[in-house]
Amino acid sequence: MPISKLEFNQLNRVLDEHTGIRLNFNKADIMASRLSSRLRSSQCSSFNKYYQLIISPEGKDELDVFVDKMTTHETYFFREQVQFEFMYGYLRQKKSRNVPLRAWSAASSTGEEAYSIAMVLDDLFYSGNWSVTGTDISPTAVEMAKEACFALSTVQKIPKKYRRAYCLKGTGQNEGTFTVNKSIRSHCNFCVDNLLKLRTVDYSFDIIFLRNVLIYFDEAKQNKIIDNIIHRLNHGGLLFLGHSESLRKKRPGIELIQPCIYKKVRL
Structure with a gap:
């Protein structure tokens, strides 16, 4: 079903209000494609009726569901693996730390990134003095992250030693899936939050992954999100961006140490 410019603008306004994302009209066909099944499911005869x-x-x-359909993007375990390898090497020096180490997957989607971080941290800090927080704008994605039930076909992205240590193959009605073990899951917490107006994340982190999300916002909103993120990054902490992203505006105390990897060198 084609979507009119008026209908696109109506739905785009709702998307902006709830996520901060505003699409150009050249994305109208994408919006219509993503929502067509929802019109059928909700028995709406037009996009205007769906908006209402x-x-x-x-x-x-x-x-x-609308927010989930319009914000869910590609994710998989150990995406851009070189960044996880860098994190491992960087944190390896800090094994004797007595204070908890906190990591944040700031756009965690269905949890693959957060659980990838958790596997690395457990490998390094097996005493358990660490935690991972995952946040996402989509309530549906957050519930899937909590459930931690993944297609077995995606397990190959996980390094072999971590597959053996942390992954459990589903049986019976769960055949064709896998999950991560309870020990890993006990260190991970997922919640719904908006990077433009954070409500649940009221503490700081040593590691923050903010990958493949800035590209969906205009420059003003990007700067607001980055300011919110950096405010919650500890001294000496690392910020990981996606491979096509960067901090356009230079910020005091933030140093580029590898492509798309930043360090907070002073408060």
């Missing part, structure tokens, strides 16, 4: 549904009190659950 998601702004109504009765459409709160469908609004969550």
Whole structure:
């Protein structure tokens, strides 16, 4: 079903209000494609009717689905593996730390990135003095991250030693899937949050992954998100961006140490 410019603008306004993402009209076909199944499921005869549904009190659950459909992006375990290898080498010097080490997957989607971080931290700090927080704008994605049930076909992205140590193959009704073990999951916490107006993340981190998310925002919103992130990065902490992203504006106390990897050198 084609989407009119008015309908696109209506839905785009809702997307902007709830996520900060605003699409150009050249993305109209993508929006229509992602939402076509939701129109059928919710028995809406047009995108305008769907818009009316998601702004109504009765459409709160469908609004969550709308956000998920429009914000879920590609993710997989150990994406850009060189960054995990750098993190491992950097943190290896800090094994004797007595204070907890905190990591944040700031756009965690369905959890693959957060659990990848967790495997590395458990390998380094097996005494358990670490934690990983995962946040995402999509309630659906957050629930999937908590459930930690992944297609078995994706396990090959995980290094062999971590597959053996942390991954459990599903059986019976869970055949064709795998999960991460309870020990890893006990150190991971997932919640819904908006990077433009953070509510749940009120402490600082030694490691922050903010990858493949800035590209969806305009420059002003990018700067606001980065400021929110850097404010929550500890002295000596690392910030990881996606391979096509960078800090456009130079910020005092933030030093580029590898492509797309920054260190907070002073408060």
